[in-house]
Amino acid sequence: MKKIPAQVSSKSSTSTADQRRLQMADIARLAGVSTSTVSRALSRSPLVNDETRTRIEELARSLNYTINVGAQNLRLKQNRTVAVVVPYDVATRQHLSDPFFLSMLGSLADALTDRGFDMLLSRVDAEQLDSAAQIYDTGRVLGVILIGQWRHHDQLNQLAARHVPIVVWGAQLPQQLYVTVGSDNVTGGFLATEHLIKSGRKHIAFFGDIQLPEVAHRYEGYAKALKQYAIELNDNLVIPASFIEEGGRLAVEELCRRAIPFDSLFACSDLIAMTAINTLRDKQYRVPDDIAVVGYDDIELARYFHPSLTTIRQPIAAAGQALVEALLSLAEQRPTQPRLLQTQLMCRASSMSS
Amino acid sequence: MKKIPAQVSSKSSTSTADQRRLQMADIARLAGVSTSTVSRALSRSPLVNDETRTRIEELARSLNYTINVGAQNLRLKQNRTVAVVVPYDVATRQHLSDPFFLSMLGSLADALTDRGFDMLLSRVDAEQLDSAAQIYDTGRVLGVILIGQWRHHDQLNQLAARHVPIVVWGAQLPQQLYVTVGSDNVTGGFLATEHLIKSGRKHIAFFGDIQLPEVAHRYEGYAKALKQYAIELNDNLVIPASFIEEGGRLAVEELCRRAIPFDSLFACSDLIAMTAINTLRDKQYRVPDDIAVVGYDDIELARYFHPSLTTIRQPIAAAGQALVEALLSLAEQRPTQPRLLQTQLMCRASSMSS
DNA sequence: CTGAAAGCGCTAACAC
DNA sequence: GTGTTAGCGCTTTCAG
Numbered sequence: 013m014k015k016i017p018a019q020v021s022s023k024s025s026t027s028t029a030d031q032r033r034l035q036m037a038d039i040a041r042l043a044g045v046s047t048s049t050v051s052r053a054l055s056r057s058p059l060v061n062d063e064t065r066t067r068i069e070e071l072a073r074s075l076n077y078t079i080n081v082g083a084q085n086l087r088l089k090q091n092r093t094v095a096v097v098v099p100y101d102v103a104t105r106q107h108l109s110d111p112f113f114l115s116m117l118g119s120l121a122d123a124l125t126d127r128g129f130d131m132l133l134s135r136v137d138a139e140q141l142d143s144a145a146q147i148y149d150t151g152r153v154l155g156v157i158l159i160g161q162w163r164h165h166d167q168l169n170q171l172a173a174r175h176v177p178i179v180v181w182g183a184q185l186p187q188q189l190y191v192t193v194g195s196d197n198v199t200g201g202f203l204a205t206e207h208l209i210k211s212g213r214k215h216i217a218f219f220g221d222i223q224l225p226e227v228a229h230r231y232e233g234y235a236k237a238l239k240q241y242a243i244e245l246n247d248n249l250v251i252p253a254s255f256i257e258e259g260g261r262l263a264v265e266e267l268c269r270r271a272i273p274f275d276s277l278f279a280c281s282d283l284i285a286m287t288a289i290n291t292l293r294d295k296q297y298r299v300p301d302d303i304a305v306v307g308y309d310d311i312e313l314a315r316y317f318h319p320s321l322t323t324i325r326q327p328i329a330a331a332g333q334a335l336v337e338a339l340l341s342l343a344e345q346r347p348t349q350p351r352l353l354q355t356q357l358m359c360r361a362s363s364m365s366s
Numbered sequence: 367m368k369k370i371p372a373q374v375s376s377k378s379s380t381s382t383a384d385q386r387r388l389q390m391a392d393i394a395r396l397a398g399v400s401t402s403t404v405s406r407a408l409s410r411s412p413l414v415n416d417e418t419r420t421r422i423e424e425l426a427r428s429l430n431y432t433i434n435v436g437a438q439n440l441r442l443k444q445n446r447t448v449a450v451v452v453p454y455d456v457a458t459r460q461h462l463s464d465p466f467f468l469s470m471l472g473s474l475a476d477a478l479t480d481r482g483f484d485m486l487l488s489r490v491d492a493e494q495l496d497s498a499a500q501i502y503d504t505g506r507v508l509g510v511i512l513i514g515q516w517r518h519h520d521q522l523n524q525l526a527a528r529h530v531p532i533v534v535w536g537a538q539l540p541q542q543l544y545v546t547v548g549s550d551n552v553t554g555g556f557l558a559t560e561h562l563i564k565s566g567r568k569h570i571a572f573f574g575d576i577q578l579p580e581v582a583h584r585y586e587g588y589a590k591a592l593k594q595y596a597i598e599l600n601d602n603l604v605i606p607a608s609f610i611e612e613g614g615r616l617a618v619e620e621l622c623r624r625a626i627p628f629d630s631l632f633a634c635s636d637l638i639a640m641t642a643i644n645t646l647r648d649k650q651y652r653v654p655d656d657i658a659v660v661g662y663d664d665i666e667l668a669r670y671f672h673p674s675l676t677t678i679r680q681p682i683a684a685a686g687q688a689l690v691e692a693l694l695s696l697a698e699q700r701p702t703q704p705r706l707l708q709t710q711l712m713c714r715a716s717s718m719s720s
Numbered sequence: 721c722t723g724a725a726a727g728c729g730c731t732a733a734c735a736c
Numbered sequence: 737g738t739g740t741t742a743g744c745g746c747t748t749t750c751a752g
Contacts, residue, residue, distance in 0.1 A: 033505065035729060046739050051731055061737060076528065078503040082440050083729035086744050091436075093486075098475075109666055114468035117487070121452075125489050130506070132447075133485045135475050149432040151387065151745090152484070174430065286670045293672065312463055316640045318647065318672050389745060400723050405747055415721060437745035440728050505729090 099138035119332030183225035200355035201233025213276035219253035220280030260287030276304035319361035449507040453492035473686030537579035554709035555587025567630035573607035574634030614641030630658035673715035
């Protein structure tokens with residue numbers, strides 16, 4: 013066991029008596045050099061003698077000394093931390109539960125770690141998105157990645173206007189000042205619908221809240237496919253299913269209440285699709301024989317569901333990368349374009365006509 | 367629109383020409399006072415004149431000025447950031463995917479936000495857990511919450527010995543120097559097994575890797591229940607299913623290969639249970655009629671699965687709270703005890719005898 | 721009540 | 737090669 017220098021000038025005897033942390037001056041004294049030399053050695057400056065450097069490095073390592081990042085950042089005016097913000101609806105206090113968002117977090121963590129950035133995770137009230145800006149104003153982070161555009165287009169525009177470096181996962185909208193990264197929702201909706209049509213379905217329900225930009229785009233794709241295959245769009249088949257709670261169940265119940273014949277449905281998230289399937293089963297519909305179902309997201313459990321879920325894959329790993337790249341580009345004041353990522357149909361059992 | 371002071375001393379013309387951020391001196395100048403006064407006003411010191419304070423506050427707000435937390439922390443030697451570390455297996459590069467861990471993140475984010483702490487999310491190589499300590503040594507965070515004990519008991523003990531404030535989600539082990547928060551795995555395993563026994567099952571398989579402390583405890587509960595109900599424990603029914611990948615599928619296949627009769631199984635995670643059920647179905651077993659299944663965790667999708675999954679609930683929200691409380695206590699150098707949280711049987715369709 | 725000055729832990733000219 | 741010195745943006749004695 014190495015011993016720790018007992019003797020260090022300690023002026024601050026705070027009540028929260030934190031056992032004095034090692035700092036550069038301590039290493040310097042122990043190595044018999046000045047702090048500048050330690051600083052240089054630890055940053056591998058070529059100015060410092062090789063022998064001295066190794067000596068200092070080993071001393072530091074053996075004492076578990078690491079440069080204090082806060083002080084370093086202050087001095088260097090740099091910052092290698094990115095805020096990832098997940099807005100929550102204060103009404104529902106929605107518990108950051110959708111597996112898709114959760115996976116996105118994992119993907120972002122990976123992408124940031126790979127590039128040597130830290131990730132500060134925050135939840136903020138969706139109605140108070142400027143508290144997301146605040147975290148930037150305080151200098152804690154070099155920029156913000158926001159997961160969940162919802163209906164906050166205007167608030168987001170305001171942030172961008174304030175020059176907060178911010179990248180949003182969501183749909184690209186007209187008159188948009190902020191940078192988005194998102195998947196191609198129109199194509200996604202189209203692929204899902206076309207797949208159902210090609211499987212011989214004609215009465216395709218749509219489950220999703222069109223108020224949300226991403227869902228609106230999926231709906232657009234849905235409408236486009238119907239039109240292309242000369243199927244009339246029936247508004248009664250469009251149900252505003254919510255992402256939260258048992259969106260799928262409520263939507264199926266509503267649909268049944270309307271007593272419109274339908275033979276398939278396209279749900280705007282896998283979670284909605286899954287609860288919908290369960291509800292259908294309760295009502296003695298067989299999936300896919302009576303009703304074919306296509307979901308959206310391709311969360312990990314989609315494969316494990318029964319029947320395994322046909323769905324539109326959003327490329328989560330690529331999404332994390334793209335979000336991070338866009339943010340870093342923005343932080344370097346480079347002009348940064350929105351990115352649209354490809355979506356892909358994952359054909360599984362829930363839509364297979366027998 | 368408020369105008370921003372055009373005139374600020376700017377020595378640093380870094381290449382990364384960051385558009386000068388507002389700082390206290392700017393506010394001071396604009397308000398015609400000294401920085402000390404601004405500092406006091408913004409920290410609501412009673413020393414400063416009410417009128418002056420409101421004036422400064424409004425100025426700051428209108429300019430979106432916020433105190434630079436980095437500098438403040440440095441000066442105050444304080445820190446309100448907690449690291450949440452999710453070790454990953456470098457071999458599998460496991461993608462932080464188990465829904466249970468992901469939900470835990472959400473719960474931690476909530477618990478920390480509620481208490482006014484920031485959450486720094488990090489992934490570290492499971493074999494190099496001292497890089498989790500490093501994040502502490504650099505002064506970035508006041509302590510570490512580690513999700514995933516795995517088999518790293520010794521490494522964790524070393525960290526604790528180094529006085530890194532660390533709390534681990536996992537099982538309480540003998541000779542343990544670090545603080546754990548975990549659920550009562552022995553009782554969990556017992557409840558699951560007892561439930562199957564009471565449902566009339568006699569040949570209960572166990573799916574889980576007993577090398578992992580938490581799983582070992584669940585196994586202990588399993589064994590205890592069997593003993594209590596005078597059922598002989600058959601080692602051939604114990605399969606070391608892995609949490610990652612298709613653990614459940616492989617385990618079922620192995621079990622079938624062994625050609626031992628079984629009428630039920632207890633899986634150590636819901637994910638394992640779900641893939642097991644699907645595999646069983648492929649093999650023409652009916653669940654629950656032929657094989658009753660109980661999972662573990664009670665992830666959100668357990669309810670939505672078909673058949674809905676009987677499982678042992680781990681109290682995720684309470685877990686987040688408890689982890690945070692324990693860490694803060696530790697960070698204040700208070701003696702801190704491990705916490706054992708209650709588990710609960712959630713009885714659903716996958717184990718219902720018909 | 722307010723300001724001047726010192727310093728949190730580090731880095732980077734500038735000297736030697 | 738290495739040390740000295742002056743700050744990064746903030747808080748807080750200590751004077752007035």
